[in-house]
Amino acid sequence: MxxxxxxxxxxxxxxxxxxxxxxxxxxxxxxxxxxxxxxxxxxxxxxxxSKDELVAAYLRARDERWRERVTAAVEAETDPVRRALAPFAVLESWMVDAERGCAFVNAYAELDRADHPGRAVIDDEKRWLRELFATELARAGLTDPDLALQLLVLHEGAMVAYAAAATPDAPRVATAAARALVESAARS
Amino acid sequence: MxxxxxxxxxxxxxxxxxxxxxxxxxxxxxxxxxxxxxxxxxxxxxxxxSKDELVAAYLRARDERWRERVTAAVEAETDPVRRALAPFAVLESWMVDAERGCAFVNAYAELDRADHPGRAVIDDEKRWLRELFATELARAGLTDPDLALQLLVLHEGAMVAYAAAATPDAPRVATAAARALVESAARS
DNA sequence: CCTCGACTACACTGATCTGTGAACCGCCCC
DNA sequence: GGGGCGGTTCACAGATCAGTGTAGTCGAGG
Structure with missing residues (x-):
């Protein structure tokens, strides 16, 4: 690609x-x-x-780098629950070089036009992660449709809070919360 | 004020x-x-x-409107757990008029200069909410230092996912996750 | 009456913005 | 050895940016 x-x-x-x-x-x-x-x-x-296309290329390149890391982390695990939580493991190392938070959320804030070529990249990135959560949770036998979205919310919130709320612990506690929610769902 | x-x-x-x-x-x-x-x-x-000061005034005004809503919602509850979760109740109605997500997160994305007068308003807003969570949780006898931050992460994540990830259910499922985490902490 | 504060009208600076036109150079590949 | 490709230089368009200077209008209050 x-x-x-x-x-x-x-x-x-x-x-x-x-x-x-x-x-x-x-x-x-x-x-x-x-x-x-x-x-x-x-x-x-x-x-x-155009500048708009350069912006889209920037987002695509960053998306690609990030997806590679996430995919590798997921594939490295065999336990289905650990696979579903793998993006959170990536998060904690990813944030070291992401002092300004989520590039896609930041870009979203600046791109008001819905037809900006960068918007498609943002939509795609968020949808991809959400579906990854859903797929891996289903593989673990967890089909609650809300759970995947809750993991997405925790993931996005961790990146945003890390930067905008200056809370370096956000990725760690978000990971713990995600684990708690998944394990609680697995028990029931 | x-x-x-x-x-x-x-x-x-x-x-x-x-x-x-x-x-x-x-x-x-x-x-x-x-x-x-x-x-x-x-x-x-x-x-x-200056424009910078106008931006700061914009953020201050929006912060004030939002805090009033949250404070009223908290004061309206007596049960300590419900008080701690009150900001999530506000979230679900607030998002109706907040199609573009969290104004403070969006502003953070655009204000690169750390000395921009708007940055202080953003910092303050995030700190205020985090401390509100901590205070109300403590009143409920929950002193786990991570829990307040987890609620903040869920709160921020819900706003961001709602807009940037186009997931209208984000506030609802974030509220459910927050309740689950708090109740689980209360049981132990 | 007179001043003061809110506001208007309007011209103007100098910088910066995205984007283009045209001519030109060297290298590699057919 | 000719052509395309990656790249250069420079000039330029036209808009928009934040911000200022000057002069003047209008109403309320002392």
């Missing part, structure tokens, strides 16, 4: 990812990105077409 | 609140706000000093 990028395009995407995440999408201009990548604005537009 | 505003300032604040929340802070210019309020840009700057 990793589309082969020209060297220039790769540098642009790296720089854009860093700046968009750290400062916000509207706060970073294409001039800055081009300059910081050692590339002309012309090249940026030749490769990505 | 409600500082008396001149008629013009009140209109500016109303319009700014609506636009900042719906479209994002960077996406809305002061010219638009002034025009939409039927007021000169000069007046806007005479009343608020």
């Amino acid at each position: 990793t589309t082969t990028l020209t060297p220039g395009a790769r540098r642009i995407l790296e720089v854009a990812s860093e700046l968009f995440y750290a400062r916000g999408i509207h706060a970073v201009g294409v001039d800055t990105i081009a300059a910081e990548s050692g590339v002309t604005k012309r090249t940026l537009y030749d490769r990505f077409g | 409600t500082t008396t505003l001149t008629p013009g300032a009140r209109r500016i604040l109303e319009v700014a609140s609506e636009l900042f929340y719906a479209r994002g802070i960077h996406a809305v210019g002061v010219d638009t706000i002034a025009a939409e309020s039927g007021v000169t840009k000069r007046t806007l700057y005479d009343r608020f000093g």
Whole structure:
């Protein structure tokens, strides 16, 4: 799925990812990105077409990196309950490099237009995680339709609270809460 | 606490609140706000000093409205557990008019500068809710330091998932999860 | 009467925004 | 050796950004 990028395009995407995440999408201009990548604005537009598409590419790339980590963590487990909780294990290490919280939630806050190409990426990411929870819980024999959504809420809340509420313990206690909810459902 | 505003300032604040929340802070210019309020840009700057201060005023006003609702809901309950869970009851009605999720989380995503006057308001809002949970839980005899943070995570996660993950059931299932966690803690 | 506060009108700065046009260069591959 | 591709340089368009300066209107209150 990793589309082969020209060297220039790769540098642009790296720089854009860093700046968009750290400062916000509207706060970073294409001039800055081009300059910081050692590339002309012309090249940026030749490769990505528009800022909106560059934003979408940034979100897609970040989504891909994150999904790889989550998928690997899930596959590494055999116990069905541990598989369902694997995204939380990832969360605790992921947040080390995610000081500003969830890139997709942050992007959502800035992209008001529903037809922005980045919105599809955000929708997709959230839906993917929710379905992963549902699938793995079902594999563990837990079919309560609310439980998957509760895990999603805990997951999102942990990322958001970590950053916006400055609570570094959020991922840890969210993991504990998720385990408690799943184990309680398993007992009944 | 409600500082008396001149008629013009009140209109500016109303319009700014609506636009900042719906479209994002960077996406809305002061010219638009002034025009939409039927007021000169000069007046806007005479009343608020700068866009940053207007943003802070927007967040303060929204914070005040929300705290009133939460405080009223807490005071209306006598049972300590129900008091601790009152913010979740508010959540379900609050989200009806909060299609774009948590204004403070969204603002956090856009305000990269740590010294932005709006950041203090965000910090304060999150800290206030967390301490409210801790206080009410303690009153119910629940002193587990993690539990209050778990309720905060569920609360934030519900707002974020509701909007960014397009899951209208998020507030309802988050409330159920919060109740389950608190009741489980009360039993032990 | 006179001042003060809220507000208007409007021009203007200087920066920054996204996006484009056109000419050009070197390298690799057919 | 010719063409396409990745990239360069530079100039430029047109809009929008936050913020200011100046001059003046209107009503309420001392």
